Amino acid sequence: MPHQLWITALLNKYFAGVANAILSALHLHSSHPQAPIPNYVAMQIVVFLLLVLVFVLVRTRLSVENPGPLQHVFEGIYGMVDQQGHDIIGDGHARFTNYLSTLGIFILTCNLIGLIPGFEAPTAIPSVPLGCAVVTWIYYHANGIRVNGPGYIKHFLGPMWWLAPLMFPIELASHLARILSLTVRLYANMFAGDMVTLVFLSLFPIGIPVIFMLLHVGVSFIQTYIFVLLATVYIGEAVAHEH
């Protein structure tokens, strides 16, 4: 039986049957049938429910004449992502702000929830940043095809037609490397933060690890910003209209 957080134990107690049924429908089998829901899935469910709660709360309190603090916070986040989209993508950036701000809020909450005792950051497990990276990759390619149509392939062929056989494999490898780099950047920052806190916890149990937890807060914000910024840049490149 793997080590379970209290939320994971709770979820496994009530939903182990459902989870096992879903897994066997996909011809997969958990290595621990009594605890099929791993910690990081339980944490993502917690983040999801928390965010839905917050969004519903914001929606009910929206007001034009009398905005409350929650509305100011979310207007600020939306404004920042929109401004970035305007600077980097230019024309038609407004339709991407939804996805980018949700991505940013999700990753930030996933990163920060690791600081609360009894919870762990799901982004410290490689699968979660991989999921975010793959969805972002599919999103920007889908938008590139939507805007450019079949001419999207020209993005991969380089500036001159005779360079195309050389450029196409290079561009393909570089686009696939983007999944790797987005995943590893987020995963390794979160994982390394955990490791460093643990190392210092084993050396000086009192006081010093708090400094590393503060560092973890800073790193969480920066890595979220970088992920959203890079997603914006990739979308901008994909939807750029060829002259």
Added chain:
Amino acid sequence: MRKLMIGVLSVLAVSMMTMPAYAQGGAAAPATNWVALASGFGMAIAAGLAGLGQGRVGAAACEGMARNPGARPAVLLALILGLAFIESLVLFTLVIIFVKVA
């Protein structure tokens, strides 16, 4: 010249402190953990070179902002992007270490 001699003699003196290691005698020498050794060196080289690179990025950003305070948002964006890219290379090394060191 005198300082060089003092330096050389102190290194020799410190290396004398390893003498007790040879007193083990008959015990089988433990196999050297080359993977751990290599990962230590690899991580150190990666972190050191990244430090140099990020230092250059930081210096260029400072100079840019000092020369043209109006360009602050653009330079700040390039600074953060540059630092994150270089940092991610170091983290690739760390991930390989965690994958390879048993």
